[in-house]
Amino acid sequence: MAHIVVVGAGLGGTPAAYELRERLPKNHRVTLVNATDYFQFVPSNPWLAVGWRERAQITVPIGPCLARKDIGFVAKAVTQIDAGANRLTLDGGEALDYDYLVITTGPKLSFNEVPGAGPLSAGGGGFTHSVCSVDHAQAFFADYQTFLENPGPVVVGAMPGASCFGPAYEFAFILDTDLRRRKLRHKVPITYVTSEPYIGHLGLGGVGDSKSMLESEMRNRDMKWITNAKTTKVEEGKMFATQLDDLGNLYKEHELGFKISMMLPAFKGVDAVAAVPNLCNPRGFVLIDEFQRSKAYRNIFSAGVCVAIPPVEVTPVPTGTPKTGYMIESMVSAIAHNIADELAGKPAQAKGTWNAICLADMGDTGAAFVALPQIPPRNVNWFKKGKWVHLAKIAFEKYFLRKIRYGISEPVYEKYVLKALGIVRLVEKKQA
Numbered sequence: 046m047a048h049i050v051v052v053g054a055g056l057g058g059t060p061a062a063y064e065l066r067e068r069l070p071k072n073h074r075v076t077l078v079n080a081t082d083y084f085q086f087v088p089s090n091p092w093l094a095v096g097w098r099e100r101a102q103i104t105v106p107i108g109p110c111l112a113r114k115d116i117g118f119v120a121k122a123v124t125q126i127d128a129g130a131n132r133l134t135l136d137g138g139e140a141l142d143y144d145y146l147v148i149t150t151g152p153k154l155s156f157n158e159v160p161g162a163g164p165l166s167a168g169g170g171g172f173t174h175s176v177c178s179v180d181h182a183q184a185f186f187a188d189y190q191t192f193l194e195n196p197g198p199v200v201v202g203a204m205p206g207a208s209c210f211g212p213a214y215e216f217a218f219i220l221d222t223d224l225r226r227r228k229l230r231h232k233v234p235i236t237y238v239t240s241e242p243y244i245g246h247l248g249l250g251g252v253g254d255s256k257s258m259l260e261s262e263m264r265n266r267d268m269k270w271i272t273n274a275k276t277t278k279v280e281e282g283k284m285f286a287t288q289l290d291d292l293g294n295l296y297k298e299h300e301l302g303f304k305i306s307m308m309l310p311a312f313k314g315v316d317a318v319a320a321v322p323n324l325c326n327p328r329g330f331v332l333i334d335e336f337q338r339s340k341a342y343r344n345i346f347s348a349g350v351c352v353a354i355p356p357v358e359v360t361p362v363p364t365g366t367p368k369t370g371y372m373i374e375s376m377v378s379a380i381a382h383n384i385a386d387e388l389a390g391k392p393a394q395a396k397g398t399w400n401a402i403c404l405a406d407m408g409d410t411g412a413a414f415v416a417l418p419q420i421p422p423r424n425v426n427w428f429k430k431g432k433w434v435h436l437a438k439i440a441f442e443k444y445f446l447r448k449i450r451y452g453i454s455e456p457v458y459e460k461y462v463l464k465a466l467g468i469v470r471l472v473e474k475k476q477a
């Protein structure tokens with residue numbers, strides 16, 4: 046009998062626990078360990094930040110859902126991983142042994158790389174907000190109430206080294222929509238400040254016509270933008286950014302006044318994972334092979350934001366590659382297949398497709414992109430805008446939360462609809 050421990054009950058880890066339970070014979074144990082006792086649907090945080098969602102609508106107390114599927118749950122942070130001894134230390138000192146470890150701990154939000162940035166509660170300087178967690182989105186909403194009484198300039202964007210740009214665009218457009226509905230938009234100049242070399246780069250070197258479509262959307266919504274921006278410091282109501290040209294030379298220094306700001310930070314690996322000898326790259330992301338297995342430890346697998354992926358291309362201000370939901374699920378499926386095969390005495394051979402699909406809400410409309418594969422040149426490379434994306438995103442939220450509540454690992458929608466679009470989780474063995 047083997048004990049498989051999954052660390053991190055997010056978009057990757059929770060489906061990983063369900064899929065492992067479904068694939069493995071009952072004599073093997075599956076336990077999910079998470080820093081909190083709830084699952085949060087991160088993609089809905091921008092809606093929470095402007096009051097379009099309540100916290101309870103996008104969080105799920107996860108323990109009872111897992112118990113119904115015979116999956117163990119521990120609501121404690123892992124503070125140490127002893128990969129040699131196959132042992133975790135949990136917050137409070139308790140030990141938990143594993144035979145296989147699946148690391149899905151998501152990002153450490155590295156606010157302190159820019160002095161003054163990020164919520165105080167997350168170790169930041171307190172002058173900008175984030176929507177990376179439900180707590181951060183709620184904190185934005187609290188300050189937004191005061192802002193609405195006396196509105197002024199807003200800065201939204203992504204810091205140097207950020208890899209997750211979709212939500213920064215989403216948030217700018219959602220905020221714009223919310224302010225228009227409140228008839229306050231004319232009092233709020235919005236500037237989008239990003240480390241991307243051009244609008245629509247998205248950490249992916251662009252997808253289809255993302256550059257012209259997102260630029261056009263920003264022009265239509267009266268938003269200004271600064272690209273190649275290296276935000277250097279934030280003070281109360283003021284952001285400092287050095288803009289580089291395409292060769293990486295100084296182009297312009299900016300001092301931007303704001304009343305409220307949301308800037309996505311650079312990501313790193315979480316401390317307990319980053320501290321394991323030989324497991325990670327210098328930023329603490331897990332180094333894995335094509336089977337999602339650690340390059341250093343054969344019984345450790347990893348998926349999601351916490352794995353190391355090289356940037357799609359070098360940019361004047363550093364940017365990373367996003368890891369989107371469906372790509373993460375493809376990694377998770379590969380892990381479940383590989384652990385099941387190993388336990389059955391067969392070699393691990395499943396590889397995730399890592400196809401990037403993203404639905405980005407824009408408040409009243411939305412933009413979707415599909416990049417197959419993620420690294421160009423691509424077989425499928427499209428970016429489309431329409432109200433249907435806004436509706437699809439709402440449907441996706443409902444569908445994913447249902448999947449988490451009821452422990453469904455790959456329901457009909459994915460199996461048939463996405464497959465019909467040529468979007469599958471695993472690389473077919475004959476292509477491998």
Ligand SMILES: Cc1cc2nc3c(=O)[nH]c(=O)nc-3n(C[C@H](O)[C@H](O)[C@H](O)COP(=O)(O)OP(=O)(O)OC[C@H]3O[C@@H](n4cnc5c(N)ncnc54)[C@H](O)[C@@H]3O)c2cc1C
Pocket residue numbers: 052053054055056057058078079080081087088089090091121122123124149150151152176177178209211212315317348349350351368369370371373402403404405
């Ligand atoms: C605001 C935002 C919006 C996004 N929107 C989309 C979208 O619309 N579509 C899309 O495809 N992608 C989106 N993404 C990208 C990506 O899908 C999400 O970031 C996703 O949540 C990543 O999943 P994950 O499992 O890697 O990490 P997470 O979902 O962040 O889960 C990590 C989990 O690990 C836990 N954890 C961390 N450290 C420890 C520890 N030491 N011990 C125990 N538990 C620990 C955390 O508590 C958390 O529950 C978005 C990202 C952000 C930030």
